[in-house]
Structure formats: C-alpha cells, structure tokens
Amino acid sequence: MLNDLEKKRYSRQIRLFGEDGQAKLKKAGAFIAGAGGLGSVISIYMAAAGFGKIRIVDCDSVELSNLNRQVLHWSDDVGRSKARSAKDTLEGINPEIEVEALEETISKENIDQLLSGCSLIMDAMDNFSTRYILNKAALQKKIPLFHGAICGYQGQATTVIPGKTACLRCTFPRAPPVTTFPALGSTCGVIGSIQVTEAVKYVLGFGGLLENRLMLWDGLSCSMDEVACMRNPGCQDCSALIGDANYKQEMSK
Amino acid sequence: MLVKVMAFASFREILGRERELELKAGSTVGDLLDVLASTNRRFKEAAFEEPGQLREWVLLMINKKRIDPFQDLGAELHEGDEIAILPPVAGG
Structure with missing residues (x-):
C-alpha cells in the first residue's frame, strides 16, 4: 500500500498508528473550505500527514494583510490567487499526495460538485x-464536518458527526454579524491543529472526538474550556435532513 | 441565592472569567442578564440589540444545557446554577 519513500516520510507517524493507519490516511479525501488562516494550518498539516487527496477552495487573491497568519502564502504570492499559491505550497510540502486547488466561491449550487470524492469537510x-x-452538505452526505473559528486570541472547535451529534446549526x-475580525496567526x-487531529482520529477510528463538545x-x-452541545430536536437543518428517528436509533446503539 | 456566571471569548474580556452573583430567590435568566447589563455598560452594548433585547446570536447555557435566548429567558434559576454566556467566534 505504501511505497518505500512514503514509509520513510511517515515513519514517525507509523510508530503511532502503523502502516495500516497511514494507508487509511492515504485513502482519505479532505475538502478544505478556505485557504486563509485556518485553511493554511489545516492544509499544511493534512498534506504533511499524508491525507491522500486534498481539495482546497478559495475565491480570493493573496493580500499583504493576509500574511501575518495565512502561512500557505508567502510575500512573493501577494496578488496571486490563493488557490494557486496553496497548490504550490502543498505540493512542495508533499508531492506524494493529490492536491486540487479551486478558485471558487462555495454556494448552495456548487457544494455537491465541490465535495465529490471527499469524505471529510x-x-x-x-x-x-x-x-x-x-x-x-455534511448532513445530506452523512460525512463529518470539523468546525473551527477564531477571533483575535480566541477560538472554538467542535466535530459534527451526522446522525450522531448536534449539528453546527444546533450549536x-x-x-453573528460579518465583521473584519482581528486575527493572530498562532x-x-x-484551532486548525485541533481540527486536523480530529480528522486524523476520525479516519483512523480511535481516540475521543469533540462530539457534542464545543472546545x-x-x-x-x-x-481551554469546553461546553456541552446538545441536539436541538427542532433544528431546521438536521431534523429536516436526517430526521429524529435516525438520531434516536443511533443514541440507542 | 448564589449563581455562578462563566463568560467566554470576548464576553470574558468584559465580564471576567467567572463570578458569583447574589440574586433574589425566584430570579430568571432574564433577571440575571439585566443585572449584568445594568452594572456593566460594555456588556450591555456587546450583548444587547436594544434594552431588554438580547442579540440573536448570543449563546446561553444553564448547567451546560443550551437555552434559547428568545424563548427561555423566563427560566427560573436555582441556587448553585452555572450560567455560561458566550458569543460565537466566526473568523477563519
């Protein structure tokens, strides 16, 4: 499953979860929505860890004011599309994986197509x-959504498993209103590192996830604090798309 | 009765990490928010759209259970309750 170069590249991870675990990551396709501050950290660590396919989407171009946190993009990339800049950086980090970088705005109309072949959001x-x-989209396709958000020194993360946990809309x-938020790269x-760790554990099938927990x-x-999240039985998103009966079934397992 | 208020994200910068508040017996979540708003102008401006109307995205939890700020502000508090209040963080 893994070639000799891959065995060497991932040797420190193989000590953690074996060649079988590494092969699972190689088979996984991740959709990364955004190539900004969080998208930079997420995509760099996913590429380095050997997620076999990464599709990263962003509609913007690199600006000088992005560079304090968006470590995918370097000074020479100012003015370039973030998608192209992301592709160059990620392929430079790990040529063994498949990187697709798309210059698109995510919408209700194109999300299905954007997610095709990906099993993690x-x-x-x-x-x-x-x-x-x-x-x-996560609820419809029954694939996990690894949520993260930041503002200044603060951040939050939670993991949504359709049919099992509260969805993002429940929580x-x-x-909140759209604002120009202050942002520190670190x-x-x-937060991006927590999201990637969650995705790794999900793919490998072990460890405790941020299920029904907002960190x-x-x-x-x-x-670091956490608050419990609970499914809202009247949630306009998950109740309509999955139905309460399915949640009850899952809870009774 | 004594309740504990825990604030997160930008509300923590305004209210501090946690505090205990003495409230009259029978006080509701709404009463608690009024006390916080009347004693802290920054909190009032950050959390309220206009007097008495909480911003729609404010998250509230009593003893780790989320409550709807539109429907449940009349919920009665009890001695030792822990109330968490936080704004969602949205940047990326």
Whole structure:
C-alpha cells in the first residue's frame, strides 16, 4: 500500500498508528473550505500527514494583510490567487499526495460538485452563512464536518458527526454579524491543529472526538474550556435532513 | 441565592472569567442578564440589540444545557446554577 519513500516520510507517524493507519490516511479525501488562516494550518498539516487527496477552495487573491497568519502564502504570492499559491505550497510540502486547488466561491449550487470524492469537510471559513452550507452538505452526505473559528486570541472547535451529534446549526442557531475580525496567526495554529487531529482520529477510528463538545480556546489567559452541545430536536437543518428517528436509533446503539 | 456566571471569548474580556452573583430567590435568566447589563455598560452594548433585547446570536447555557435566548429567558434559576454566556467566534 505504501511505497518505500512514503514509509520513510511517515515513519514517525507509523510508530503511532502503523502502516495500516497511514494507508487509511492515504485513502482519505479532505475538502478544505478556505485557504486563509485556518485553511493554511489545516492544509499544511493534512498534506504533511499524508491525507491522500486534498481539495482546497478559495475565491480570493493573496493580500499583504493576509500574511501575518495565512502561512500557505508567502510575500512573493501577494496578488496571486490563493488557490494557486496553496497548490504550490502543498505540493512542495508533499508531492506524494493529490492536491486540487479551486478558485471558487462555495454556494448552495456548487457544494455537491465541490465535495465529490471527499469524505471529510474541514471548516476554514470566515463566516457562518457559508458554514451553514457546509453543515447541510455534511448532513445530506452523512460525512463529518470539523468546525473551527477564531477571533483575535480566541477560538472554538467542535466535530459534527451526522446522525450522531448536534449539528453546527444546533450549536449556533443564528449567525453573528460579518465583521473584519482581528486575527493572530498562532490562534489559527491552535484551532486548525485541533481540527486536523480530529480528522486524523476520525479516519483512523480511535481516540475521543469533540462530539457534542464545543472546545473554547482563550489564548489571552492560555486556557481551554469546553461546553456541552446538545441536539436541538427542532433544528431546521438536521431534523429536516436526517430526521429524529435516525438520531434516536443511533443514541440507542 | 448564589449563581455562578462563566463568560467566554470576548464576553470574558468584559465580564471576567467567572463570578458569583447574589440574586433574589425566584430570579430568571432574564433577571440575571439585566443585572449584568445594568452594572456593566460594555456588556450591555456587546450583548444587547436594544434594552431588554438580547442579540440573536448570543449563546446561553444553564448547567451546560443550551437555552434559547428568545424563548427561555423566563427560566427560573436555582441556587448553585452555572450560567455560561458566550458569543460565537466566526473568523477563519
């Protein structure tokens, strides 16, 4: 399953989860929504870890003010499309994997096509209206959504497993207003790393996930808290798309 | 009665990490929010759309169970309850 170069490249991970585990990552296809601060950390660590296919989507171009946190893009990339810049960086990190980088705006209309062949959704968006599109798509396709968001020194993460956990809409029923948020690169580093760790454990099938748990990071006091999330039986997204009966079945297992 | 208020994200910068508040017996979640707003202008501006109307995206939990800020502000609090209040963080 793994060639000799891959065995060498991933040798420190193979110590953790064996060649079988590494082969599982190689088979996994991840959709990364956004190539900004979170998308940079997520895609770099997923590429380095050897997720076999990465599809990263962003409609913007690199700006100078992105560079404090968006470590996928370098000074020479200012003005280039983030998708192309991301592809170059990720292929440079790991030529063994397949990287697709698309210059698209995620919408209700194109999300199905964008997700084709991917079994994991990594949320690296900067707004809740697009996150709700990802949430619905995850529910429809019954694939996990690894949520993360940041603002300044603070961040949050949770893992949505359709049919099992609260969905993103259950936890965040209403979107906060879109603002130009302050951002520290290292906060993206903390939250994006948690999201990737969650995806690794999900693919390998072990460890404890952030299921029905919202993890809250406060870099200012250097503390991590968590609050419980609960399914909302009247949720406009998961109740309609999956149905309460399926959740009850899952809960009784 | 004594309840514990825990704030997260930007609300923590305004209210502090956690505090205990003495409330009259029979006080509701809405009463608690009024006390916080009347004693802290920054919190009032951050959490309320206009007096008495919480911003729709504010997340509230009593003893780790989420409550709807539109429907459940009349829920009665009890001695020792833990109330968490947080704004969703949205950036990426």
